[in-house]
Structure formats: structure tokens, C-alpha cells
Amino acid sequence: MIYPYFITYMAAGLILAGGVFAWALKNGQFKDQQRARYLPLEESAKAGPPSDLSRIRKTELGVLAGLAVAGLGASGAAIVFSLLQNRP
Amino acid sequence: MPTPPFEGKGKRPADEIPEPGRYATARGFCLTSAFWMIVAASAGLLGATELIAPDLPGSLAWLSFGRIRPVHINLVLFGFVTPGLLGAAFYYVPRLLRTELFSERLGRLTVLAWNGALVAIVVSLCMGYTQGREYAEPVWPIDVLVVGAFGLIFFNLALTVKNREEPLLYVSIWYVLAAVILTAVTYALGNVIWRPDSGALSGIPDAILLWFYGHNVFGLLLTPLSAGVAYYVIPRACRAPLYSHTLSLLGFWSLLVIYTHIGTHHLLQVPVPTWLKVIAVTDSVAMVIPVMAFLINIWYTARGRLGEIHADIGAKFVFTGTVMYFFVSIQGSMMSLPQVQRVTHFNNWVVGHAHVGVLGFAGMIAIGGLYAVLPKISGRPLFSRFLADLQYWLILIGVTGFTVVLTVAGLIQGNAWLNGETVYRVLGEIHMYYIVRAGLGLMVFSAALIGMYNMARTLFPRKGGAP
Numbered sequence: 417m418i419y420p421y422f423i424t425y426m427a428a429g430l431i432l433a434g435g436v437f438a439w440a441l442k443n444g445q446f447k448d449q450q451r452a453r454y455l456p457l458e459e460s461a462k463a464g465p466p467s468d469l470s471r472i473r474k475t476e477l478g479v480l481a482g483l484a485v486a487g488l489g490a491s492g493a494a495i496v497f498s499l500l501q502n503r504p
Numbered sequence: 505m506p507t508p509p510f511e512g513k514g515k516r517p518a519d520e521i522p523e524p525g526r527y528a529t530a531r532g533f534c535l536t537s538a539f540w541m542i543v544a545a546s547a548g549l550l551g552a553t554e555l556i557a558p559d560l561p562g563s564l565a566w567l568s569f570g571r572i573r574p575v576h577i578n579l580v581l582f583g584f585v586t587p588g589l590l591g592a593a594f595y596y597v598p599r600l601l602r603t604e605l606f607s608e609r610l611g612r613l614t615v616l617a618w619n620g621a622l623v624a625i626v627v628s629l630c631m632g633y634t635q636g637r638e639y640a641e642p643v644w645p646i647d648v649l650v651v652g653a654f655g656l657i658f659f660n661l662a663l664t665v666k667n668r669e670e671p672l673l674y675v676s677i678w679y680v681l682a683a684v685i686l687t688a689v690t691y692a693l694g695n696v697i698w699r700p701d702s703g704a705l706s707g708i709p710d711a712i713l714l715w716f717y718g719h720n721v722f723g724l725l726l727t728p729l730s731a732g733v734a735y736y737v738i739p740r741a742c743r744a745p746l747y748s749h750t751l752s753l754l755g756f757w758s759l760l761v762i763y764t765h766i767g768t769h770h771l772l773q774v775p776v777p778t779w780l781k782v783i784a785v786t787d788s789v790a791m792v793i794p795v796m797a798f799l800i801n802i803w804y805t806a807r808g809r810l811g812e813i814h815a816d817i818g819a820k821f822v823f824t825g826t827v828m829y830f831f832v833s834i835q836g837s838m839m840s841l842p843q844v845q846r847v848t849h850f851n852n853w854v855v856g857h858a859h860v861g862v863l864g865f866a867g868m869i870a871i872g873g874l875y876a877v878l879p880k881i882s883g884r885p886l887f888s889r890f891l892a893d894l895q896y897w898l899i900l901i902g903v904t905g906f907t908v909v910l911t912v913a914g915l916i917q918g919n920a921w922l923n924g925e926t927v928y929r930v931l932g933e934i935h936m937y938y939i940v941r942a943g944l945g946l947m948v949f950s951a952a953l954i955g956m957y958n959m960a961r962t963l964f965p966r967k968g969g970a971p
């Protein structure tokens with residue numbers, strides 16, 4: 417019982433891939449590889465606006481800093497606690 | 505001498521179309537990812553706390569470790585990482601093809617169905633409805649919903665490809681299409697969808713089938729989606745062409761051939777047929793080919809341009825993810841060797857590997873992809889670079905710390921197992937590592953909150969506020 421399932425399973429992936437590969441070859445997807453390298457750069461010139469560093473309201477900054485400090489503090493406390501509690 | 509970029513007809517140069525529904529699908533998946541990262545991390549944190557204090561949930565069965573663990577895992581995979589990577593893909597696929605997404609309306613419907621499936625996963629698993637197979641716990645109706653959602657995504661993207669103005673398919677397109685269709689197929693097969701009651705075969709064949717699927721979640725879903733994002737984000741951030749597109753295609757095709765059948769490396773200590781183990785171990789080592797083809801390509805593209813990467817928060821996350829990919833893959837190839845696995849199997853070592861892979865590699869790249877596309881899909885700068893940097897460091901410290909403590913705990917457990925020590929003695933020895941792990945988990949949880957806030961403020965600015 418084991419073989420039919422797994423051989424089908426593995427074969428399905430390979431056959432699917434083989435078919436698509438044949439299409440790609442016929443469609444010229446492996447030609448013009450030099451141009452393909454530039455495709456993601458297409459509209460870089462019009463790159464989005466630079467990210468903003470400031471403009472966080474004071475209270476928001478306070479709350480978020482508090483959150484971060486709480487996270488870091490809890491982690492630190494947990495480490496110190498575990499080191500102290502687990503001394504042999 | 506490289507040819508200049510294609511001056512396509514670009515039937516609708518996307519920058520010039522201001523209609524409100526644009527990028528709705530990408531936005532939807534971005535928000536999905538940021539939101540579910542919070543829920544997923546809190547489930548992880550709860551699970552970690554229960555490993556320290558097993559009595560914590562008391563008689564609340566729906567909060568017990570056995571239910572919270574699968575909630576955590578399903579949510580990190582299908583709630584946080586996959587939607588994050590898809591959010592970026594729904595932006596870059598139309599851009600790279602110089603066309604519009606086939607249907608934003610269909611995309612919105614997919615986002616809805618996807619979130620419906622996630623809610624159903626949480627509710628059903630907490631209520632104790634499970635098929636009890638790792639990574640395939642959800643019950644049949646949810647399986648159908650998930651396969652349907654992947655089918656819709658494939659349909660939408662495939663028709664976008666069909667309508668393209670750019671004849672050449674950039675490597676990212678190959679990766680995302682393969683990931684989506686292969687996952688639709690392997691999810692259905694691995695969840696034995698034709699047996700709604702059990703969702704399983706019986707005996708050892710079921711374990712083999714499950715792990716073919718299980719490993720494909722990392723290898724044929726998260727890895728190709730992450731590679732697709734990295735291949736898009738890094739050249740753009742560096743303002744340099746990809747080092748080699750041919751090499752990237754070599755990596756893609758070799759990944760397809762090698763990764764599809766290495767799942768049995770999860771079952772090396774199980775009586776499965778030896779030929780399957782041999783294939784799994786050999787190909788796990790051969791994974792070095794697609795891994796290095798990808799990494800060499802990305803790192804050579806970025807060579808001498810680390811300043812640009814540092815300056816771009818999206819690329820910073822993505823690049824860090826590629827470094828993690830190096831570590832997780834080398835570690836994975838080693839863990840596939842039976843001699844190594846004698847020590848590392850069945851303990852926290854593997855959980856460490858899992859977090860470097862899913863959080864350090866795929867999760868980092870997902871967040872990087874979100875930050876890379878957010879300014880584009882919102883038409884506004886990121887709300888706060890400072891918060892994004894803070895999130896970066898919290899996650900980086902969190903995941904590195906996870907790796908260290910879980911690896912140490914795993915080695916203690918592995919050696920104890922080999923020495924025949926009793927389990928209750930070992931539990932005491934690793935208790936301290938569990939505490940440190942929970943502390944580190946709090947950092948990752950905080951990072952998830954910060955990420956959500958930053959994204960929400962970018963996408964939904966206050967009326968009358970600064971742009």
C-alpha cells in the first residue's frame with residue numbers, strides 16, 4: 417500500500433514541474449537573461465517617499481517606549497530570576 | 505554589456521492610477537499578517553508559560569497546552585508568515601508584469617475567506633476539534649476553505665500573468681506561482697482531504713504522507729515565497745540589477761526537484777522504507793545547491809552596498825532573513841544525518857531550528873516585504889522608522905535568544921535520552937531555559953504589537969494630520 421501513494425505524490429510534483437519547464441523553454445523564458453536582471457528596478461527612479469523619522473506624538477512615544485522597556489525589563493528579570501533560582 | 509530595462513507599453517502605468525480600490529488585496533494581506541502575528545505570538549507565549557507552570561490553565565481545557573500549541577503553529581504559518589509574504593507578492597507581481605492584478609475584488613474575497621479560515625482554526629482547535637496530525641490539525645471544512653483560498657490566489661495571479669505586458673517572467677514570479685499551486689496540491693494530499701472523517705491514512709503510510717506535506721509547508725510555501733520577496737526587495741534597495749538571473753532560475757528549478765520529496769528526514773527514527781530515508785537524507789544534503797544558488801545571488805547583488813540595505817528598513821529585515829536562511833539550512837542538512845539526529849531528534853533542538861527557520865528566515869523576510877511595499881500601497885511614507893528599527897531589534901534578539909536556549913536545552917535532553925536518564929530529572933534541568941525562553945518570547949510579542957501599530961498608522965493616518 418505504501419508505494420502507490422508516495423510514488424504518485426513524488427511523480428505529481430516532478431511531472432508538473434517538467435510540463436511547466438517545457439513551456440518555459442518553448443516560450444523563451446531562458447533567453448534574454450541580461451534584461452531579466454533589471455526587471456525589479458523598473459520604477460526605482462520614482463521610488464516612494466523617504467520614510468519619516470519624527471512626528472510621533474509625545475504620549476504615543478511614551479507608551480511605546482514603556483512597552484519596549486517592559487518587554488526588555490521582563491526578559492531581563494526573567495533571566496536574572498532564573499539564574500538566581502536555579503543555582504545548584 | 506547589459507541591455508537597458510524593457511520599455512514596455514505598460515497599458516496602465518500603475519503609478520498613475522489613483523483609484524481607491526488599488527492594492528486592496530495587498531493591503532488586506534499586510535493587515536492580516538500584522539494582526540495574526542500578535543495572536544500567534546501570544547499563543548506561543550501562553551504555551552511557553554504553561555511549559556514553565558503546567559498547572560496554569562487549571563480546568564480551562566481550551567487553554568491547555570495541547571490545544572494552544574497547534575493554535576500557535578497554525579497561526580504563525582498561515583496567519584502571520586504566509587499572508588505577509590503574499591501581501592508583498594500581490595504588490596510586486598503586477599508591477600513586475602507591468603499590468604494590474606487580474607481582480608482586486610476576487611483578491612478581497614480571498615482575504616476574507618482566509619481570515620474566516622483563521623478564525624475557524626482558532627475556535628475549532630481551542631474547542632478540541634482536531635485531526636491530531638502536526639501542521640494538519642484543522643478539521644475537514646477548514647481544509648477545504650484553505651485549499652479553496654490557495655486556488656483563488658493562484659487563479660488571480662495566473663490570470664495576471666496571462667494579461668502581462670512584460671513577456672519575461674522574473675524569478676520572483678516563478679517562485680510565487682509555484683508556491684501557491686504546489687501548496688494547494690500538497691495541502692489537499694497531505695490533509696488526506698478525500699477522507700473527511702479522519703483526514704488520515706492509517707499507520708506508517710500516514711506519517712510519511714503527513715511529513716511530505718509538513719516539510720513542504722516550509723520548503724514549497726515559505727521558502728519560495730520568501731525567495732520571491734528577497735529577489736524583488738534586495739535589487740531595488742541596492743539600486744543594482746540582480747547578480748545573475750540564470751543562477752536564480754537554476755536555484756528555482758533545483759528547489760522544485762529536490763525539495764518535493766525530503767519529508768522523510770522527519771521520520772529517520774521510524775520504520776519507514778529505507779529507500780525513502782536514503783532519498784530524504786541525500787536530497788537534504790543536496791539542498792545546499794538551491795540554498796547557495798539563492799544566497800550567492802542575493803549576497804553578490806548586495807556586495808559593496810550594505811549601506812543601502814542598512815538605510816532601507818524593508819531590505820534590512822529581508823537581508824537578515826537571508827543570513828538566517830544560511831544558518832537554518834546548514835543546520836537542517838546536518839540534522840538530516842542519522843548520527844546527528846540521534847541526539848537532536850525529539851527535543852528542543854528542533855524547536856530552536858523551527859524558530860530560526862519560520863521566524864528568523866521566513867518571518868523576517870515577510871516583515872521586510874511588508875515594510876518594502878507599505879509606502880507604495882499606502883502612498884505615504886512609513887509612519888515611523890524608529891518603531892520599525894525597534895521591532896527589528898526585538899525580533900532579532902528574541903529569535904537569536906530562542907536559538908541559544910532551545911539548542912542548549914535540546915542538547916541536555918538529547919544526551920539524557922541517550923544515557924537513559926529518567927524524564928522527570930531532565931525536566932528540572934531544562935526548567936531554567938524554559939523561563940528564559942518565555943522572557944524572550946515577550947520581546948517577540950512586543951515586537952508584534954509595535955509592528956501592527958506602525959502599519960495601522962501608515963495605512964490609516966489621522967484626518968488632518970501630517971501626510
Ligand code: HEM
Pocket residue numbers: 638722723726727769770788789791792795829832833834835836837838839840845848849850854857858859860861862865866
Ligand atoms: C536545507 C534546508 C533544510 C533542511 C535540510 C532541514 C532539515 C530538517 C530536519 C531534518 C528536521 C527534522 C528534525 C527532527 O525531527 O529531528 C527539520 C525540522 C523542521 N524544519 Fe527544517 N530544514 C531545512 C530548512 C528549513 C527552513 C528554511 C525552515 C523554515 C522555513 C524549516 C523549518 C523546520 C521546522 C518548523 C521543523 C520542525 C518540524 C517539527 O515540528 O518537527 N527548516 N528540518
Ligand code: HEM
Pocket residue numbers: 541544545546548549550551552555573576577580581584585854855858859862863867941942944945946948949
Ligand atoms: C511570531 C513568531 C513565531 C514563529 C514564526 C514561531 C514558530 C513556531 C513553530 C514553527 C513551532 C513548531 C516547532 C516544532 O514543532 O518543532 C513553534 C513552537 C513553539 N513556539 Fe513559536 N513561533 C513564534 C513566536 C513564539 C513566541 C513569541 C513564543 C513565546 C515564547 C513561542 C513559543 C513556542 C512554543 C512554546 C512552542 C512549542 C514548543 C514545544 O512543543 O515544546 N513562539 N513556534
